[in-house]
Amino acid sequence: MNVILAIESSCDDTSSAVIVDGILRSNVIASQKVHEEYGGVVPELASRAHQQNILPVVDTALKRAGVTKEQISAIAFTRGPGLLGSLLVGTSFAKGLALALNVPLIDVNHLQGHVLAHFVEPSAELIAQTPSLQGVEIKHPSFPFLCLLVSGGNSQIVLVESRKSKVEGDAHLPEMRIIGQTIDDAAGEAFDKCAKVLGLPYPGGPWIDKLAKLGDPSKYPFAKPNISGYDYSFSGLKTSFLYTLRDLLKEYGVDTIDELAERIPNLREDMCASLQATVVDILMRKLRKAASDLKINQVAVAGGVSANSALRQAFVDYGRRYRWTVFIPPFSFTTDNAAMICQAGYFKYLDHDFCAIDEVPFAKTQI
Numbered sequence: 001m002n003v004i005l006a007i008e009s010s011c012d013d014t015s016s017a018v019i020v021d022g023i024l025r026s027n028v029i030a031s032q033k034v035h036e037e038y039g040g041v042v043p044e045l046a047s048r049a050h051q052q053n054i055l056p057v058v059d060t061a062l063k064r065a066g067v068t069k070e071q072i073s074a075i076a077f078t079r080g081p082g083l084l085g086s087l088l089v090g091t092s093f094a095k096g097l098a099l100a101l102n103v104p105l106i107d108v109n110h111l112q113g114h115v116l117a118h119f120v121e122p123s124a125e126l127i128a129q130t131p132s133l134q135g136v137e138i139k140h141p142s143f144p145f146l147c148l149l150v151s152g153g154n155s156q157i158v159l160v161e162s163r164k165s166k167v168e169g170d171a172h173l174p175e176m177r178i179i180g181q182t183i184d185d186a187a188g189e190a191f192d193k194c195a196k197v198l199g200l201p202y203p204g205g206p207w208i209d210k211l212a213k214l215g216d217p218s219k220y221p222f223a224k225p226n227i228s229g230y231d232y233s234f235s236g237l238k239t240s241f242l243y244t245l246r247d248l249l250k251e252y253g254v255d256t257i258d259e260l261a262e263r264i265p266n267l268r269e270d271m272c273a274s275l276q277a278t279v280v281d282i283l284m285r286k287l288r289k290a291a292s293d294l295k296i297n298q299v300a301v302a303g304g305v306s307a308n309s310a311l312r313q314a315f316v317d318y319g320r321r322y323r324w325t326v327f328i329p330p331f332s333f334t335t336d337n338a339a340m341i342c343q344a345g346y347f348k349y350l351d352h353d354f355c356a357i358d359e360v361p362f363a364k365t366q367i
């Protein structure tokens with residue numbers, strides 16, 4: 001029996017998961033509410049909250065998986081990218097536990113984890129305990145496939161291909177290559193920043209999604225970027241959103257968004273719907289270009305923004321129109337979670353791909 005314990009602490013979620021013989025048995029996430037009142041993640045508060053949460057989260061993950069710490073075969077941890085102080089908590093904990101138990105350590109790239117969320121196989125017990133995993137068909141893409149990775153910090157198109165293992169045959173961990181990415185803001189960042197301007201709570205993405213359902217997506221035509229290749233840009237859209245509001249404030253002679261919303265019925269809903277439609281259109285057009293140029297018809301989406309209902313629907317629609325097989329993760333595996341880190345760890349374990357005990361976390365990196 002092989003048992004992989006994973007720890008994820010790259011931003012503001014402390015998470016731990018356990019995979020036993022390839023099957024995910026537990027995935028525990030402690031989200032930090034402390035940042036809400038600041039309208040964004042405060043790094044120092046995030047590290048402190050990770051310190052408080054990590055022990056109970058790991059303990060719960062092991063208990064729910066029905067294994068003891070003595071049964072652990074290897075420990076996987078998120079090495080980066082992320083907030084350095086947050087990563088240090090998970091990395092140090094993983095190292096300490098690996099040393100104490102005398103088991104190998106496996107470093108995992110957080111972005112690769114998001115892509116590998118598509119390979120997680122939850123146990124029947126875990127599905128029964130997790131409403132968002134119920135009634136969802138979890139399909140695993142075959143290689144090569146494209147993955148649109150969209151989160152608060154990244155927007156990229158990743159080409160995922162098989163690669164040779166250093167042991168023998170094909171490696172379990174595939175090759176992942178970024179073929180296009182944002183040259184400025186990420187899609188999630190654009191959602192969060194525009195939501196903040198509208199006076200919505202942090203993180204704004206889910207609020208935009210909610211309000212957009214009540215709005216008209218064609219009401220405000222925002223600027224779309226004209227960037228070559230498969231790269232993205234969202235800073236112009238953010239400015240266009242801001243200028244639209246600024247002009248409306250001027251036109252109506254009011255000072256605040258609340259006053260404006262009293263004068264313009266459905267203002268927030270229409271702004272959210274128009275913003276969301278623009279972001280989804282920008283994301284999907286480039287993805288379609290990449291799929292068509294590379295002649296790949298297996299297309300996945302991953303990362304926090306993949307929870308967005310319009311983006312999920314666009315995947316279904318593009319899938320039908322362009323004959324793609326699409327892979328949309330269950331909600332539990334969209335935002336930061338240790339299940340995806342555990343999956344990457346399990347693949348690396350099978351590939352005998354371990355890391356040294358003096359490996360340090362990194363804040364920024366490619367995939």
Ligand code: KG4
Pocket residue numbers: 011150151152153154187188189191192203204205206208209303304305306307308309334335336
């Ligand atoms: O992957 P993630 O959990 O964290 C990292 O960035 O690492 O992604 C968080 C991002 C935030 O920007 C959040 O607003 C966005 O995902 N998000 C959404 C939705 N749910 C989360 N954006 C749009 N619609 C949603 N339903």
